[in-house]
Amino acid sequence: MANLLWLQGGACSGNTMSFLNAEEPSACDLVTDFGINVLWQPSLGLELGDQVKEIVEKCISGEIKLDIFVFEGTVINAPNGTGEWNRFCGRPMKDWVKELCEVADFVVAIGDCATYGGIPATAPNPSESVGLQFLKRDKGGALGEGFTAKSGLPVINIPGCPAHPDWVTQILVAVATGRAGDLTLDEFHRPKTFFSSFTQTGCTRNMHFAYKVSTTAFGQRKGCLFYDLGCRGPMTHSPCNRILWNRHSSKTRAGMPCLGCTEPEFPFFDLAPGTVFKTQTVMGVPKDMPEGVDKKGYIKLTAAAKGAAPAWAEEDIFVV
Amino acid sequence: MDTETTRADIAMLLSSGLKTEAWPRAETSADVNKIVGRLQVEAADDLEKKLIVAGFTDYTVEADEIEQPCETCMYYQVHAKFCELPELMLPVEPEWSCRLWRI
Numbered sequence: 473m474a475n476l477l478w479l480q481g482g483a484c485s486g487n488t489m490s491f492l493n494a495e496e497p498s499a500c501d502l503v504t505d506f507g508i509n510v511l512w513q514p515s516l517g518l519e520l521g522d523q524v525k526e527i528v529e530k531c532i533s534g535e536i537k538l539d540i541f542v543f544e545g546t547v548i549n550a551p552n553g554t555g556e557w558n559r560f561c562g563r564p565m566k567d568w569v570k571e572l573c574e575v576a577d578f579v580v581a582i583g584d585c586a587t588y589g590g591i592p593a594t595a596p597n598p599s600e601s602v603g604l605q606f607l608k609r610d611k612g613g614a615l616g617e618g619f620t621a622k623s624g625l626p627v628i629n630i631p632g633c634p635a636h637p638d639w640v641t642q643i644l645v646a647v648a649t650g651r652a653g654d655l656t657l658d659e660f661h662r663p664k665t666f667f668s669s670f671t672q673t674g675c676t677r678n679m680h681f682a683y684k685v686s687t688t689a690f691g692q693r694k695g696c697l698f699y700d701l702g703c704r705g706p707m708t709h710s711p712c713n714r715i716l717w718n719r720h721s722s723k724t725r726a727g728m729p730c731l732g733c734t735e736p737e738f739p740f741f742d743l744a745p746g747t748v749f750k751t752q753t754v755m756g757v758p759k760d761m762p763e764g765v766d767k768k769g770y771i772k773l774t775a776a777a778k779g780a781a782p783a784w785a786e787e788d789i790f791v792v
Numbered sequence: 793m794d795t796e797t798t799r800a801d802i803a804m805l806l807s808s809g810l811k812t813e814a815w816p817r818a819e820t821s822a823d824v825n826k827i828v829g830r831l832q833v834e835a836a837d838d839l840e841k842k843l844i845v846a847g848f849t850d851y852t853v854e855a856d857e858i859e860q861p862c863e864t865c866m867y868y869q870v871h872a873k874f875c876e877l878p879e880l881m882l883p884v885e886p887e888w889s890c891r892l893w894r895i
Contacts, residue, residue, distance in 0.1 A: 686866040688876050699866040699894070752821045755856040756865075756894040759821075774895050775864045783871040 474539040474648035476502075477531055477572065478513040481558055481565050482592045482601050483545025486634040487583035488515045494637035495719065502641060508648045511536065525561040532571045540647055541576035541621075543569060546585045546592045546601035547614035557599055566614060569604070578647045579604065579621045580628045582640055587629040588660070588736040589613075595742045605629070605661065609736045623652060629661040633733035638715055639666050660736055662709065670763065671730045672698075672705035674713030675722070681706070683781035684774050690727060690749075693790040697729040698762075702749045704732035704740070706762030795874065798839070799883035805843060806850035806888075814847040817855045817891045827892060831879035842880055847891035860893035862886055867894070 480488070492499055492515065499516075502508040512519060512527050519527060530536040547566045548558035555564030573579050581604045584590035588608055592601040603613045605627040611617040620626050628647070630639050643663055646655060656664045672678065680687075680696040687695030697703035705713075708730055712722045723730055729749055732738050741747035752759040761770055806812075818824045827845060835841040842848075852861040862868045863886030867877040875882045877892060 684866065686876075688867065688878055746822060746825050750821060750825070751894075753824065753894055755817060755819050755858065756860060757858065758895075771858065771864075771895060778864055778868070778870060781870050786869045786871055 473507045473509050475509050475511050475531075475537055476513075476540040476542060476644070476648070477511045477528070477538055477576075478542040478544065479528075479560070479565070479568065479572070480514050481543065481545035481569065481586070482548045482599055483583070483585055485515065485544075487544045487586075487632075487640070488513070490632075490634035490637045491582070491640050492637075493718075494641040496638050497641050497645060499641065502644060502648070506645045506648055508540075508644065511538075521561075528561060528568060528572070532575055534575065538572065538576045540578045540580060540644065541572045542580045542582055542644075543586045543604055544582045546589055546599065547604065548592075549600035549602065549614075550598065551600075553600065569614060573604070573615055573619065573621065573627075576621050577623045578625060578628065578652060579615075580630065580643065580647070581605070582630050583635050584631045584633045584733055584738050587627075587631040587662075588738070590633060591739055591743075594739055603629075606736060609660075625652060625655075626657070626661055628655065628657065628663065630666075631660075631662060631734040631736075631738075632710065633731070633738065636710075636712070636715055636717065639663075639711075658709075662734070666711050666715075667709040667734060669709070669711055669714065670706060671708040671710045671712045671722075671724065671732075671734075672762075673711070675705055675724045676713075677724060680785060682777060683785040684778045685781060685785050687727070692727065692788070694786075694788045697724055697727070698751065699758075700751055701729045702747075702751045703729035704735075704760070705730040707760055708732040708735055710734040795872075795883040799873070799885070801839070802843065802848070802882065803850060803885070805840060806848060810840065810843060812844045812847050812849065814849050814853060814889075814891060817847075817853070817860075817893075819856075824892060824894075828877075828879055835879070839882075842882065846880060849889045850885070850887075851889065852887050853889040853891075853893075858895075860889050862888045862890070862893075864895055865893045867892075 531538040550557045555566035558565045581587045588603045605613040686699035
């Protein structure tokens with residue numbers, strides 16, 4: 473039996489909603505098949521007010537062993553570093569978070585806000601939000617760069633806006649069943665099993681990427697979304713086209729550009745007007761290249777691929 | 793009007809000295825957005841105005857040490873020889889160029 477406590481900071485509850493849609497395994501499977509005891513979760517817990525406070529205090533005192541602490545949303549420090557803008561059970565949430573992280577065997581940050589700060593931490597960041605161990609790409613965050621939970625692992629980051637439900641439940645199962653040693657984390661503390669490949673890996677538009685055929689408007693099923701509509705699939709680490717959403721689709725499959733929400737910088741370009749859903753270019757060349765590709769190589773490849781494009785690549789082969 | 797006729801009309805306009813805004817090139821995305829905005833408002837279905845605002849030339853322009861022919865542009869359909877930028881939607885020739893070129 474592994475005790476799990478889940479709290480929310482500067483959050484929209486999107487990751488909780490995602491978690492409740494998990495299928496492999498489901499949220500119920502965590503309890504019935506994998507021995508996870510959910511002490512409290514904002515959308516599932518029956519306890520209110522002082523009852524919740526009692527659970528949290530018992531975790532901190534050690535009366536209840538806290539195996540897994542899950543945090544969703546940013547750690548809010550406003551105003552002026554006090555954290556008073558996000559009070560929970562009578563005190564700033566950031567104080568609870570710090571004390572819970574000190575006693576937990578594992579700390580798991582769910583979603584882009586808890587991992588890297590996400591949208592709330594976008595400049596000018598009025599809520600003084602940070603992620604648990606990062607602020608965007610910078611190490612530190614609420615707990616500090618050197619933090620490790622009692623297990624010896626740093627915060628396990630499962631980013632996304634929201635995180636895919638099965639990423640969440642599969643990592644929780646790994647941790648709860650004593651297989652945390654199998655997890656390897658990348659430099660941003662993301663489990664490599666999910667975040668080594670790209671969003672583009674498995675994208676149904678890859679043949680259009682290869683022949684440099686662009687989508688020019690939303691809703692088109694032909695064409696690649698990278699060239700014009702700001703898709704970040706070629707440089708975003710996520711398995712969105714391998715572990716599908718709702719088991720059958722993904723943003724790019726549905727014609728929606730990848731926003732890069734599993735990367736620390738999300739949302740990119742601080743959401744400046746004209747930067748969302750539009751590929752940013754310098755003299756016609758994308759500012760952000762597919763990972764590992766340089767400008768010279770990209771231009772050469774594009775010219776060759778474009779010249780080799782077959783006629784079918786320019787037609788909508790999905791409509792007959 | 794069929795595409796071949798339109799392509800020939802455009803070729804004639806460009807070769808007869810139609811002054812287009814080929815420079816400055818759209819260096820940043822903000823520049824691109826401005827030009828696209830002008831195409832939507834000023835040009836609409838006016839062929840000549842489209843050519844002027846987009847900065848069409850009947851030869852390849854080189855900017856920032858990069859050649860910018862239609863044939864390598866993301867909006868260009870190789871087999872149809874057609875520019876698919878929604879605000880343009882024009883038959884073109886591969887060696888032509890415009891300042892909305894992107895790769």
